[in-house]
Amino acid sequence: MVYKVAVSNLNLNKTFLYSSQIKLEIGERVLIDFNGNRRVGYIVQESNEKGAVKSIIERIDGKSFLEKWRVKILLGVSNFFGAPVGKLFDLCFPKGLDDYFVTYVKSRSPFLGFDNLSVESFISKYGKNKLNEFIKQGIVEIVKDFTVRTPRPKKELFVKLISNLEELAYKRLTKKQLMVVNYLLSTKVVSYEELKAELNINLDVVYQLKRKGIVEIFEERIEQFEKIQLTNLQKEVVNEIINNPGMHLLMGVTGSGKTEVYIEVMKHYLKMGKVLYLVPETSLIEQTSIRIKTKIPDAKLGVYHSYLTKAKRVETWIKAVKGDLDILLGTRSAVFVPLKDISLVIVDEFHDESYYQDSNITYDTIKILEEFPVPVIFGSATPRIEHYYKAKKGIYYFHRLTERFGTTLPxxxxxxxxxxxxxxxxxxxxxxxxxxxxxxxxxxxxxxxxxxxxSRIVCQNCGYFVKCPNCETSLTYYKSKGILKCHICGYEQSTISACPSCGSIMLLEKxxxxxxxxxxxxxxxxxxxxxxxxxxxxxxxxxxxxxxxxxxxxxxxxxxxxxxxxxxxxxxxxxxxxxxxxxxxxxxxxxxxxxxxxxxxxxxxxxxxxxxxxxxxxxxxxxxxxxxxxxxxxxxxxxxxxxxxKRRALNYPPFSNIVHIITSSQNQALGYETAKKIVEELKKSYNDPIIGPTEYLIPKIRNNYLYHFIVKTSNPQKVINNIEQLKNKYPTKLFLRVNPPSILTYLH
CATH class of the missing domain: 3.40.50.300 (P-loop containing nucleotide triphosphate hydrolases)
Known part of the structure; x- marks a missing residue:
């Protein structure tokens, strides 16, 4: 059979044909010969194409960890964003995973007298020739698993104060014990590592307090929260989400209790499968984790983000894939973890720019989740305007929380x-x-x-600042050149010495x-x-x-x-x-x-x-x-x-897609000429509006000169395909970004 294979860590948005004598699973990893080197590949599709192709060297896992729907989504994301397809699939597997696999021999016959043996044990008992013979006859198969060698990271201890002030008054405490008690009075629960770092005490001090009945020690953080009764509006929203599987926009003022809604919906969906819960930054992981654990204490919670140790990431990934986690909490990288039996996704503060990956490989976490075949809740006080527009048109279910939960707005x-x-x-x-x-x-x-x-020039008297006549955005001030310039369309003018609005000379570089x-x-x-x-x-x-x-x-x-x-x-x-x-x-x-x-x-x-x-x-x-x-x-x-x-009049998202193209060259003149020629060639292909090219806001990065232009289009894939064809035609580097949160954040 012939398969389309995405090559790991390859900076190309294309697949390659390879053949196999046995049927392979879509999504599984294989070992291939690519340009004379042994590389990891991913089976992404079966192919009917004819002709001589290389054979796959071997299967790596013996099965696929990626569902077919996930593979289809990744291929679509690769096409939409022009992202290297192999690198997208790489994100689904944590680095160092293969160090925790164990290869063993699985019997297909009840007469062999064993179920599973490690390859080493089988060879020691029966010999290597017997193993090869049994494999050819189909009596046994080689299987990989990671149940034996899962990493065991160090357990963290947490300390909780259980005595009240009246009881503490009668306790005789040493100076160090008193330091711990005073610290706990303000925080109730804290990790031992924090106590050690802040107070310079050892574990014996904590255990002495435990023996005196003053504290308890846990291996998981436990905190006491008041049991909160949902408002009628919150209950209505919970019921609407539960009764209408699909994409949901939950818009609520800050502090309106969106988290409480998430928790109640999660309780329902945990009966059917697992839950993926995303937050924009690692700084929100701990407080979110505590809230979940206190409200759903029996759920097995795992955390996944890029700042974990390799061992902890692998451990969490393995548990997620095997179905040993109920809830996976993480930042944008967690969207690629193939969580087994996923039934619900929650995306908190989904408007945040952190969900857009803008270095090395470009993708939008929110765009990926829109294709998931399970209910997704996009929550925010200030949603993305594209999603608000979809919700207003009925494409998403729209839920509103209009009042603060337990207090008033500031x-x-x-x-x-x-x-x-x-x-x-x-x-x-x-x-x-x-x-x-x-x-x-x-x-x-x-x-x-x-x-x-x-930097921009502002009048201290009246607040006037100079705008571009074409784009209605402020002009950037270049002190060395004495000019004001627009970095969207390229318009520029001389700097001003007096305010055109009030005549004041009190101008400030703000x-x-x-x-x-x-x-x-x-x-x-x-x-x-x-x-x-x-x-x-x-x-x-x-x-x-x-x-x-x-x-x-x-x-x-x-x-x-x-x-x-x-x-x-x-x-x-x-x-x-x-x-x-x-x-x-x-x-x-x-x-x-x-x-x-x-x-x-x-x-x-x-x-x-x-x-x-x-x-x-x-x-x-x-x-x-x-x-x-x-x-x-x-x-x-x-x-x-x-x-x-405004966006309808200017044809900005959600009424079009923005494709942002940046050229990078060590030769300034060559970079600009290349950008102009690419724009000219694109204009021959279709009539979509193209703005630019012009010098980028930060015109020189790492000794490379940058120019950029923007295409407003209903078909970003067509633009990307055209750009891909032009990449090898010109000596400058090209970078593509589709619907970026800002066209001015590129810092490669």
Missing amino acids: TVEIINMKIEDKVSPYLSKKVLDEIAEVVKKNEEVMVFVRRKGF GTGTERMEKELVKHFPGRQIARADTDLIFKPKLFEKLLKKLILGEIDILVGTKMITKGLDIPKVSLTVVADIDAIATIPDYNSELRAFQLLVQVTGRSGRKAPGKAVIQTYYPESDILKYAINQDVESFYEIEIK
């Missing part, structure tokens, strides 16, 4: 930076007063600051970073605990977890952070959130900038007042903008209706 105050007294160009006196009031009460403050970059804000706050609040959470912590999840624990314990007064702090965090003691510079996000030269600014505003203000009434303060030069008007009331639908009208 009050929101807009600070007009045109007239407000300022202590610096990016910090008002009013904000400092609000922060001072909160920290005096030993409550916590979150200050949101945009990430660095995207840009606020986390470090600058942190230093400013340290100056105004000496002695207060001020911490920073920005992109430096993305690759250090343990440090971020430690930071969040300190925030939960009340050990941090002010947290300055980028969008990391907007992602679904539930910190009870935060009573004030400050948005320092939303204008910088709303005016980034990108087709999603206003939508992104609105989503961030809704999310970050929603971090305040989770357990008691809170407040949010927003600094802006444009207090009259639609973004603010609707965000302060969390009126998502009204803003989305306005945004949809």
Whole structure:
């Protein structure tokens, strides 16, 4: 038989023909000869094509771990995003998996007197020739399994305080025992590793407290939560989801109890199979895990993300594939784990850009999940606008939670930076007063600051900034060249010396970073605990977890952070959130900038007042903008209706697909000429609008000059196929991105 095979770790979006004397399963791994090298391949389709083809060397697993529907989805994703098909299949298998396989001989005859023997044991007992003879006769077969050599990672111990204050008053404690008790009084449950790191105590101290009946020790984290009664609206949503299998959009204001809905729906679907639960960042794993364990304590929960050790990833993968997990909780990489008997998928904060993979291999987790043959719940206070549009048209089931669960939405105050007294160009006196009031009460403050970059010229008097006449986005300021430039269509003009709107010469190169804000706050609040959470912590999840624990314990007064702090965090003691510079996000030269600014505003203000009434303060030069008007009331639908009208007029998603093409060359002139020629050739093929080419926002990365252009199309696969044909025609590198969250985030 002839099969189409995807080659592992190959940077090509194509398959190759190989033959086999025996029937193979779709999705299984095989060993092949590819260009004279032994490589892993994946069986993706049977083929009727004729001609001489190479034979498959051998089967690797002897079976497929990937369902046929999953293989079909991966092929579709490869075509839609132009992603290397072999690399997509590689994502379904954790690195190091083969180290945990055991090969054994399985008997097909009841007369041989054994069921399963390792190959080594069989050869030792019967000899290698007998093994080959039995295989040819079909009496035995060689099978691989991973039941014997599963990795055994170190178990983590958790400590829980069980004595109350009255009982503790009569206990005689050593200094170190008292340190542990005081620590537990504020957190109730904590890992021993954390106690050891924070208090420098050994395990004997904990066991002494256990013998005195003061603490209990567990191998899994256990916390006590109040049993929460669902509201009538939540019950209605749960019943609607359960009774209507399919794709669901759950839109609820921040703090509306979406997690409680997820939990109740999961309880139903766990009777029928397994559940995949996705969150956008590893920082949300722990709090989500605790919530699930406390509400569904009997469920076997596994965690899967890229920051786990190799052994832990393999262990979780094996359990998921064998059906030994009930719930798999993870970030976007978990979508590729072939969870056995999957019955439901939950995607929390699904609007988040982290679900879009934008390095090495490009794909959108949400696009993959739309093809899953099981119910999927996409949940967010600020959904993707494409999914909102589908839900409004009835393509998805649409569910709304309109009120906060257990508390009220925070009050929101807009600070007009045109007239407000300022202590610096990016910090008002009013904000400092609000922060001072909160920290005096030993409550916590979150200050949101945009990430660095995207300089622009702003009038300090009236807030005017220069827009591109073609794209309605802000122009980027190049100080060395003295120009303002649009990085979507290429329009440019000389910089301005006076404001065209009010004539003021008080022009500011606007840009606020986390470090600058942190230093400013340290100056105004000496002695207060001020911490920073920005992109430096993305690759250090343990440090971020430690930071969040300190925030939960009340050990941090002010947290300055980028969008990391907007992602679904539930910190009870935060009573004030400050948005320092939303204008910088709303005016980034990108087709999603206003939508992104609105989503961030809704999310970050929603971090305040989770357990008691809170407040949010927003600094802006444009207090009259639609973004603010609707965000302060969390009126998502009204803003989305306005945004949809704009997108229909401009033919942006959901009314078209965006294919973003970037050329990269060490020769600047060659790179630009190549981009122009590709655009010319594409225009000959069809009439889809093409914007560009122009210099990329960051024109030079790693000594390569970048140019880009955009195609708005209803058929992205056709564009990708044309680009693939042109790749070998020109000496520059080409990179493709389909419907990226931003056209300005490429940093390869």
